[in-house]
Amino acid sequence: MTKPIRIAVLGASGYTGADLVRLALTHPRIEIAALSANAKAGQTMAQVWPHFAPYPRLPALVRAEEIDWAGIDAVFGCLPHAASAELLSQVKGPKIIDLSADFRLKDAATYADWYGGAHPAPALLPGAVYGLTEYARMALAETTIAACPGCYPTAVLLGLLPLVEAGLIGIDRITINALSGVSGAGRSLKEANLFPEVAEAVHPYGIGHHRHMPEIEQELSLRAGAPVIISFTPHLVPMNRGELVTMIVETKASVAELREAFVGRYIDEPFVHLLPEGVAPATRMVRGSNHCVLNVFADRVPGRAIVIAAIDNLVKGSSGQAIQNFNLMFGLPETTGLEAAPLFP
Amino acid sequence: MTKPIRIAVLGASGYTGADLVRLALTHPRIEIAALSANAKAGQTMAQVWPHFAPYPRLPALVRAEEIDWAGIDAVFGCLPHAASAELLSQVKGPKIIDLSADFRLKDAATYADWYGGAHPAPALLPGAVYGLTEYARMALAETTIAACPGCYPTAVLLGLLPLVEAGLIGIDRITINALSGVSGAGRSLKEANLFPEVAEAVHPYGIGHHRHMPEIEQELSLRAGAPVIISFTPHLVPMNRGELVTMIVETKASVAELREAFVGRYIDEPFVHLLPEGVAPATRMVRGSNHCVLNVFADRVPGRAIVIAAIDNLVKGSSGQAIQNFNLMFGLPETTGLEAAPLFP
Amino acid sequence: MTKPIRIAVLGASGYTGADLVRLALTHPRIEIAALSANAKAGQTMAQVWPHFAPYPRLPALVRAEEIDWAGIDAVFGCLPHAASAELLSQVKGPKIIDLSADFRLKDAATYADWYGGAHPAPALLPGAVYGLTEYARMALAETTIAACPGCYPTAVLLGLLPLVEAGLIGIDRITINALSGVSGAGRSLKEANLFPEVAEAVHPYGIGHHRHMPEIEQELSLRAGAPVIISFTPHLVPMNRGELVTMIVETKASVAELREAFVGRYIDEPFVHLLPEGVAPATRMVRGSNHCVLNVFADRVPGRAIVIAAIDNLVKGSSGQAIQNFNLMFGLPETTGLEAAPLFP
Amino acid sequence: MTKPIRIAVLGASGYTGADLVRLALTHPRIEIAALSANAKAGQTMAQVWPHFAPYPRLPALVRAEEIDWAGIDAVFGCLPHAASAELLSQVKGPKIIDLSADFRLKDAATYADWYGGAHPAPALLPGAVYGLTEYARMALAETTIAACPGCYPTAVLLGLLPLVEAGLIGIDRITINALSGVSGAGRSLKEANLFPEVAEAVHPYGIGHHRHMPEIEQELSLRAGAPVIISFTPHLVPMNRGELVTMIVETKASVAELREAFVGRYIDEPFVHLLPEGVAPATRMVRGSNHCVLNVFADRVPGRAIVIAAIDNLVKGSSGQAIQNFNLMFGLPETTGLEAAPLFP
Known part of the structure; x- marks a missing residue:
């Protein structure tokens, strides 16, 4: 009934990307539309991540530039720093939830000091919200770029x-x-x-x-x-x-x-x-x-x-908080898709 | 809206019991009505299981005999063998999903050989269904006792x-x-x-x-x-x-x-x-x-x-299969509450 | 040729005691004369510690009071605090290398504060040397009681x-x-x-x-x-x-x-x-x-x-340092029996 | 007094090579004369293996061809298969203890089938002894090539x-x-x-x-x-x-x-x-x-x-058995340097 929110995940071959896919799989409003991983493009998710063997309908991995952004509502950036901002700065349309370090520091000079190079997209920094969810709810509801904390x-x-x-x-x-x-x-x-x-x-x-x-x-x-x-x-x-x-x-x-x-x-x-x-x-x-x-x-x-x-x-410290921010950015209840109780032992 | 199915878990202080509670917590139709653990009666679940600290509304642990069975629709037995059948044979009303070995063997003599004592409730054996779900769906839909496999x-x-x-x-x-x-x-x-x-x-x-x-x-x-x-x-x-x-x-x-x-x-x-x-x-x-x-x-x-x-x-080998069987016994879609994707790494 | 130094280990059923036995087994001057463990008296070391299966000649475990102290040159105390001082205060003859906390604190009042009870043998405290080897060599060479640090x-x-x-x-x-x-x-x-x-x-x-x-x-x-x-x-x-x-x-x-x-x-x-x-x-x-x-x-x-x-x-933090102190107390080269290189991976 | 036996270890940057060095360090008759590791030549052992930090006198890693074989009594081959035989077939003088698969199979055709290529030195196969020590003592005492089992x-x-x-x-x-x-x-x-x-x-x-x-x-x-x-x-x-x-x-x-x-x-x-x-x-x-x-x-x-x-x-399954064979090949007591008791826990 309700139209699904279509997402792309950039860098789905890392642990963070995989955990985001794990959470997205059971999120009631998310449709996983595209998954990128340049070095493993052409492989299925189950080839790269055997624990997704039971989910053969996941999209196969493509190169980031192959993604058709029309019809994508949100993009999760799970790439290394620098690569992330460089790529995301070219994406127009979807809201951005970035899990790299690229949009966390307000000051491009500090970024350059710590990350060893000029910021690839300093113009985007002012609009990005540091997405420690519990301290940024109102800003997250209105931003188009959430920078998820480390x-x-x-x-x-x-x-x-x-x-x-x-x-x-x-x-x-x-x-x-x-x-x-x-x-x-x-x-x-x-x-x-x-x-x-x-x-x-x-x-x-x-x-x-x-x-x-x-x-x-x-x-x-x-x-x-x-x-x-x-x-x-x-x-x-x-x-x-x-x-x-x-x-x-x-x-x-x-x-x-x-x-x-x-x-x-x-x-x-x-x-x-x-x-x-x-x-x-x-x-x-x-x-x-x-x-x-x-x-x-x-x-x-x-x-x-x-x-x-x-x-x-990987969850509150990364992919879970990213979903939590996504929920706020799309007006969903904040806990949507994050209800699973801890796995112990 | 839909009336919840109220469950009791006997033996909630073991790993199996805890994993059943974990799954039940996010099952959309289950209400956890009672949790027993004789040796730890009086304690909260969070005291016994720190990973349930975020779930303060879970019922506290009681002794099995303190449970009021009126209004309980299903009981999950997570007790050791012998103790399980002895207790469950006295429970009238709720459907029984037993995770112990007590109702798995059709033959009470074989049970006595392997488990070192006479079966505590042999009269119940003929009615019990060996609940390897994929091989017992029709029987599970009609039974009141599911014996979950080891x-x-x-x-x-x-x-x-x-x-x-x-x-x-x-x-x-x-x-x-x-x-x-x-x-x-x-x-x-x-x-x-x-x-x-x-x-x-x-x-x-x-x-x-x-x-x-x-x-x-x-x-x-x-x-x-x-x-x-x-x-x-x-x-x-x-x-x-x-x-x-x-x-x-x-x-x-x-x-x-x-x-x-x-x-x-x-x-x-x-x-x-x-x-x-x-x-x-x-x-x-x-x-x-x-x-x-x-x-x-x-x-x-x-x-x-x-x-x-x-x-x-603990999941397909125990509590997850128990929920799967429960779903069948109550006419629910078999995957209800079991949708979580594998946690890797 | 050289007469062996005969040792007793009190509390050989704990990890510390076992690691001391491990080191003593290849110490060229040590003869393991007695091993105590009250709760497991009567068992062989291999029954209590399967990794000693290849060493059937190790003495069997006895109760501490069964040890014949005549002919024992050194006793290693691997007992819990309080029990250690109580027992060792009655042992006359052998030099004492204690791995418990009992002889570490100079001040019996501080001991009482932290260990919840009066010191069992305060008269022995002044003579004990805090055996952080590198800082106590001369004192160790002359003492009869080495208190090995935690x-x-x-x-x-x-x-x-x-x-x-x-x-x-x-x-x-x-x-x-x-x-x-x-x-x-x-x-x-x-x-x-x-x-x-x-x-x-x-x-x-x-x-x-x-x-x-x-x-x-x-x-x-x-x-x-x-x-x-x-x-x-x-x-x-x-x-x-x-x-x-x-x-x-x-x-x-x-x-x-x-x-x-x-x-x-x-x-x-x-x-x-x-x-x-x-x-x-x-x-x-x-x-x-x-x-x-x-x-x-x-x-x-x-x-x-x-x-x-x-x-x-268990080694420098416990049994190894105890051997190191033992070596000094008996005039042996300090590294005797401690030459093994680290085990990696 | 007794002249040490000078050894070289080829492939000292692998786990097997490192464990051989660990054992050789405390072997009373061995002098470690040379250590090779082509990809890490020029580094010290402590740089490649931090657990050797306490052993600064270990020779630094060199390329295999840099080793001066004059004065080397024994060479331990810890290289991958094929590379091992290729290199060892050019070494004249020292006795060879090979830990690779290259000298284990008597039949060069079987080797080719399983290892995906012709044997690099089939002429050496007849003289090699399959060094499962307990079953090859007499042959080991007389051979110049011991092929240590997998x-x-x-x-x-x-x-x-x-x-x-x-x-x-x-x-x-x-x-x-x-x-x-x-x-x-x-x-x-x-x-x-x-x-x-x-x-x-x-x-x-x-x-x-x-x-x-x-x-x-x-x-x-x-x-x-x-x-x-x-x-x-x-x-x-x-x-x-x-x-x-x-x-x-x-x-x-x-x-x-x-x-x-x-x-x-x-x-x-x-x-x-x-x-x-x-x-x-x-x-x-x-x-x-x-x-x-x-x-x-x-x-x-x-x-x-x-x-x-x-x-x-890594020990009886590899480097320990290699030392055991070495002992036999040099007329030493078989347990020399292998006395350490198991490390538990």
Whole structure:
């Protein structure tokens, strides 16, 4: 009855693209009209992704330039940075939900600093909305470009923004320790991502210079009304999915007061959940779902608190939040297609 | 509008019970009315299962005897064998979908042999339907007791029955090698199930006497019209979910002929999928979904073929098939609530 | 020729005890004379630990009180806290290498605060040496009681002490994020340690009150000459072995100066290794070995640095360091029996 | 005092080569004189293998042609097939221990069939000894070329040869199901070996045509005195190391008689262990060690038995057995350098 919303997914051969297709498959309003993946053009989705074997009617992969944009209502960009903005800047018509880093930073110069090259489409930056859904609903409803946050920034900002907005924490010594599953590294062929290199092991990476830092700082600074610089150390954990951030903040507030700030902000949120006092967030609580769980704890060092948040990096940290933003951009109930409960064990 | 179907889940503190609740939560016709778990009565589901923290409206756990059966339309039994039949034999009113072994074997004496005690409710056995859905639709539509198959039998029978029915394979030398994720061992406290005992390792168990053997033999014998005895060796694999069976069968048929038998049987099945020639089934293809993928290969030994099938042991191997059977028993479309695509990675 | 040193291991049924036996088996001077495990007394080691099946000559497990202490030269205590001191205080004759927490804290009152009960043998505390080998060689050579540090304290202190000793870092805002494999939780039967609860997941625990905190603070305070209080958040990672600590410190020194401090302290150490500039420590570098790898990085926040250290929690973090201390106590070369290179993958 | 035996390792950048270096590092008679890896020539071992960071004195990697063979006593070939024989056929002087497939098959035509090309050095085949140590000691002591068996063949043959030699089992219906850790797939960059593709999953591969089949058949045929053809299905298991084979054999003998055959053959073996009756072999029993554990069980199908064997694929299945053969070729005690007990957990 209701006309379906026809989507294209650019970069359907990456983990993010595949998870978007997974969610789109059961979204009641979406019709998957086109799937691109230049290096694997000509193959079926089931050839590239054996778990789609039961879905033979998915469109085969094509090169991005083969897509007929007429009749496409929305495009999800799941390409690497730079490639994404370059391609999307040429697409006219569909609303854009981009999962790359290209439209996240307001400042093209900052982009150039962190991503090693001039921004391919700076003219589009002013119109893009940083799509941390819970903090951008009204803007998302009216934009044609949603820039979905990185996975780490999603967890970090959901955990810190209520406290920053309420002026409850210091902004000059925020320390973030982050843990991520290996799907965050993508499906590219690197020795470091082979099973035997990662399994039974843990290590930090991108120490002091991970590319998710500037967008975290941008959003914290915006809310704090002053420049924020963070310590951020991500680690690779031997699991497929999941992301957990442990953040030490300086505060004069009690845990009760901090909890109150979270309750005030998230009490009605469908996907962000403050856990009962003392319950530690864990990635197993959110696996495969669009939920974020968080909590705050007293630190042994006086004047500090520990904020912890967990998400599934591919869902709330990527494709799920993209669908959530899509829903808002098309006037649908925000939870449409995202109802699945976490998969445990 | 449509009146919901109110269900009770007995044994909601086990992995099977939890996965049933997960599926029921998004089933459009189900209302979860009662959840029992004697040892954890009084706790909320989120206390027992942190991944249900976002679902505070789930009923709290009660003792089975506290359930008010008036107004319950269906009961899912997720209890250990013997306990299940004992309890369910006293429940009057709701239709029964049992996930234990108690109603699977037609013969109470065989049950006593394998399960170490007299059957607690032999009078119910004749009315129970062995609920391998694809082979029992008509009976399921009319029964009040569905005995859901074990996880291994589900994978084995989906792989062998088309060939047995077509008379294409010998029945006296069927060799089954089976691999299962650790959730199949349940949430009970055994040293052997601790992470460090299982991770980075693999081992067989129940060699020559696993309790899923008699139900496999019962169903094969029934279809073959002659007694079938099998070799069956299960192994524990360091993964949460998933089950894969590798079966060596004696046959005079070619792979093409065997494939044809599968196509004929499963071409229209929503959850059973013959993979393209040469593609090996893998548990990652079905994780978190109700799908079964299978295929058949030539063996190097002449006169033999290799049949391989993979399922998610907790979904098609347990709670998903239970929902599938429930759908049939209540006249709903069989795929209702089971539409989620596999979660990969 | 050379008379063997006869040892007893108390608590040989835990992971720590088993790893001590593993190392002792190939130690050229050790003869394993007695193994205790009260709950499993009467069983062979191979029954309790199948990986010792190839070593049928290991003594069977007995109750601790059955051990004939005459002729035992050294006893390794691998018991839980409190039980350890209680038992060891009654053992006369052998030198004691204790792996529990009982002899680590100098102050019996602090012990009572953190371990929930009066110290069972406070009279022994003054004579015990805190056995972080690299910092206690002379004392270890002369003591009869070595208190082996906890696993986290070992990694933390190896990473921080050179900087504290050199006065290079601030001591009031040390932030420690710690990651551990599951063997650190022991072989006790808890739901939280079952494979499906831990695999494919990560979570923090003991937030703000982990029992390794007071011994870290004791040793840091001792070297700093002033009370140190730390932020410390441990996390459970789905791997068997390995521990990695990521520490944010306040410093006016450059990375080069900090590296120099490490070089000065560890250049000749057989088991502690500063990695080349920019190389991140990883647990896979030390698995199964007594090595510690560490490094220091600039932080994005000015005035901060990031120190990272990795060990195998069961070896350098426990049984390996115990052997290392044993070697010193018996005048043997410190690396005896600890030469095995890391096992990767 | 004793002059060291100087070795070269060709292909030190693969998992097999690295594990050989690990073992050689603590071998009391070996001096590692040269390490080659063409694609990574010029790098240090620690750059290629971070776990060798504590061993800065290891020779840097060179191209194979740069090695000065004068003064090298033994060369370990850890190269891919074809490349190995091609290179080794030009090496004059050192004894050769080859871990590739190139010298395993007696018949160059069979080699061509299975390995897709003419044998590069057929003249060397007659002099090569198939180095399943326990069955080739005398020949190994006199040969200059040891062809180390593949990992699967090692486990399979140790489990079957005593029964074949004793004429206790039928040879025309041997069914082998095999499970391997991912290190067996090597360090080459394939999507299929990325962590997220393998973790939390299991699948078969090489169904009916795995290249380890002909050498198993060759050795079984040799001992049986008649051609043997096998069913063999390997599976990839999400673990780093370990290999377990489950073999269904036809036999008129009782389990007791089969056990007796194993006892007779292996009672004095340092590395091959028949487990007590009823104890299932597990890869965790042998991790990191050169041991093989095995056992035999009654099958439910009359006239069949189940033989199960487990090894560490990189040690007894590869580098450990290579060292064991090396020891024999140089007149050293066979267990030299292989004494390490299994690493569990």
